[in-house]
Amino acid sequence: xxxxxDPVTHSSSRLLEFETLRALLAGYTSSPSGQRRVAExxxxxxxxxxxxxxQLTTEIRKYRRIGxxxxxxxxxxxxRLIEKSRIARAALETTEIRDVVLxxxxxxxxxxxxxxxxxxMRSDWAAVEALSxxxxxxxxxxxxxxxxxxxxxxxxxxxxxxxxxIRRDTEKPPVPADKPSLSSRSKPSxxxxxxxACWMKNKPRSIASSSR
Numbered sequence: 512x513x514x515x516x517d518p519v520t521h522s523s524s525r526l527l528e529f530e531t532l533r534a535l536l537a538g539y540t541s542s543p544s545g546q547r548r549v550a551e552x553x554x555x556x557x558x559x560x561x562x563x564x565x566q567l568t569t570e571i572r573k574y575r576r577i578g579x580x581x582x583x584x585x586x587x588x589x590x591r592l593i594e595k596s597r598i599a600r601a602a603l604e605t606t607e608i609r610d611v612v613l614x615x616x617x618x619x620x621x622x623x624x625x626x627x628x629x630x631x632m633r634s635d636w637a638a639v640e641a642l643s644x645x646x647x648x649x650x651x652x653x654x655x656x657x658x659x660x661x662x663x664x665x666x667x668x669x670x671x672x673x674x675x676x677i678r679r680d681t682e683k684p685p686v687p688a689d690k691p692s693l694s695s696r697s698k699p700s701x702x703x704x705x706x707x708a709c710w711m712k713n714k715p716r717s718i719a720s721s722s723r
Contacts, residue, residue, distance in 0.1 A: 516560050518553040529554060542586040566638040574639075577631045581621060589614050606664035612656045615649040622646045 537549045587610040625643045628636050
């Protein structure tokens with residue numbers, strides 16, 4: 512559903528090359544969410560919304576001009592994953608959890624920028640602050656996943672002591688079943704000992720004498 516309020520249903524956007532402008536803007540986006548957002552742009556009759564967008568553009572341009580940066584590249588689209596997580600008994604794969612954590616971590620980074628903006632932006636940051644006010648504090652959420660999921664989506668061995676123990680056990684080389692143990696090689700059997708004693712008792716006298 513388009514996010515633009517009061518969109519113009521009949522306009523001369525084709526003559527004004529609105530599609531060309533939207534395609535040009537999409538070329539500057541670096542994430543699926545940004546591309547989707549640009550694709551939903553429409554001409555609007557809502558003057559207040561238009562003025563807010565203009566103010567946001569002015570503030571972000573100034574932020575960029577003074578050297579401010581924020582990286583959107585690589586941000587995955589997680590709306591479907593969030594909806595899936597709300598389903599009872601549904602479980603996310605580790606790669607899906609990784610994507611959600613990545614977005615939460617980037618949102619937390621932007622939230623910190625809003626709380627402590629560059630000194631040159633402190634008096635001209637109102638529209639951006641209002642836009643970012645809905646970002647939640649993900650500190651506890653991120654702490655619970657910190658250093659537990661690797662970039663390829665697998666669980667780190669240090670994610671929990673139990674997982675570390677299981678990984679160590681599975682990586683131990685198997686012991687061959689037919690390999691005798693040290694105790695079985697060094698300790699003679701009772702059958703062998705009894706046979707030797709019987710032979711020594713009954714051996715000929717000449718052999719016994721020579722043994723002395």
